[in-house]
Amino acid sequence: MTELDPLLHSQLRLAIMSILVNVDEADFVYLKQKTEATAGNLSIQLDKLSAANYIAVNKSQEGSRPRTICHITEEGRSAMSQYVEALRSYLTGL
Amino acid sequence: MTELDPLLHSQLRLAIMSILVNVDEADFVYLKQKTEATAGNLSIQLDKLSAANYIAVNKSQEGSRPRTICHITEEGRSAMSQYVEALRSYLTGL
DNA sequence: TTATTTTGGTTTATATTGTAAACCTATTTA
DNA sequence: TAAATAGGTTTACAATATAAACCAAAATAA
Numbered sequence: 001m002t003e004l005d006p007l008l009h010s011q012l013r014l015a016i017m018s019i020l021v022n023v024d025e026a027d028f029v030y031l032k033q034k035t036e037a038t039a040g041n042l043s044i045q046l047d048k049l050s051a052a053n054y055i056a057v058n059k060s061q062e063g064s065r066p067r068t069i070c071h072i073t074e075e076g077r078s079a080m081s082q083y084v085e086a087l088r089s090y091l092t093g094l
Numbered sequence: 095m096t097e098l099d100p101l102l103h104s105q106l107r108l109a110i111m112s113i114l115v116n117v118d119e120a121d122f123v124y125l126k127q128k129t130e131a132t133a134g135n136l137s138i139q140l141d142k143l144s145a146a147n148y149i150a151v152n153k154s155q156e157g158s159r160p161r162t163i164c165h166i167t168e169e170g171r172s173a174m175s176q177y178v179e180a181l182r183s184y185l186t187g188l
Numbered sequence: 189t190t191a192t193t194t195t196g197g198t199t200t201a202t203a204t205t206g207t208a209a210a211c212c213t214a215t216t217t218a
Numbered sequence: 219t220a221a222a223t224a225g226g227t228t229t230a231c232a233a234t235a236t237a238a239a240c241c242a243a244a245a246t247a248a
Contacts, residue, residue, distance in 0.1 A: 034095065
């Protein structure tokens with residue numbers, strides 16, 4: 001049984017990635033809305049995905065007000081494909 | 095975004111359930127082999143699945159040697175279906 | 189015969205995760 | 219000018235997963 005990438009096998013991180021896979025970019029506020037996560041949790045999970053190079057995070061000041069924009073990397077996209085393949089191998093017949 | 099049943103969204107428990115879904119019954123030794131889990135970990139996760147009524151566990155003595163046989167319940171089967179549906183909703187387009 | 193290992197587990201302890209609560213700075217709004 | 223809101227980060231705690239230690243019975247080796 002192939003391993004399920006632990007970085008992706010987490011509800012919130014999977015939700016984040018599944019959004020970013022379908023969109024050019026998304027900011028903190030949007031991700032928070034969509035996932036209904038708390039800001040703290042979201043912040044931490046974004047850090048982890050970013051540290052793994054699955055996403056790129058661009059933090060800037062939009063007129064003295066912070067703006068955090070995220071997009072998926074090629075590495076992240078590839079990790080998602082592999083994860084989905086692994087999942088399928090668990091769930092054949094369902 | 096629908097919640098992913100936390101009881102199923104765990105590598106080992108998902109592996110166990112994905113085996114039990116396709117088989118009439120399986121014993122501890124077989125599950126241990128297939129999942130490559132440690133006995134302790136397997137024991138605990140079986141307890142959790144059993145407590146949730148996702149599987150039924152039958153412990154007996156086979157000539158003074160323990161035998162633990164598991165099979166999935168209807169509730170477990172249904173939980174798996176829902177879980178897979180929820181997952182799909184995350185992964186549309188992959 | 190009596191150690192030693194193996195089988196089939198369970199219990200206990202620990203490390204890792206996930207999550208929320210508290211906090212911070214800057215800006216609106218009352 | 220006090221209170222609330224926006225956009226986050228940090229810290230602290232609770233839950234999980236996992237491994238290590240242990241146990242009883244049987245098989246194997248010395």
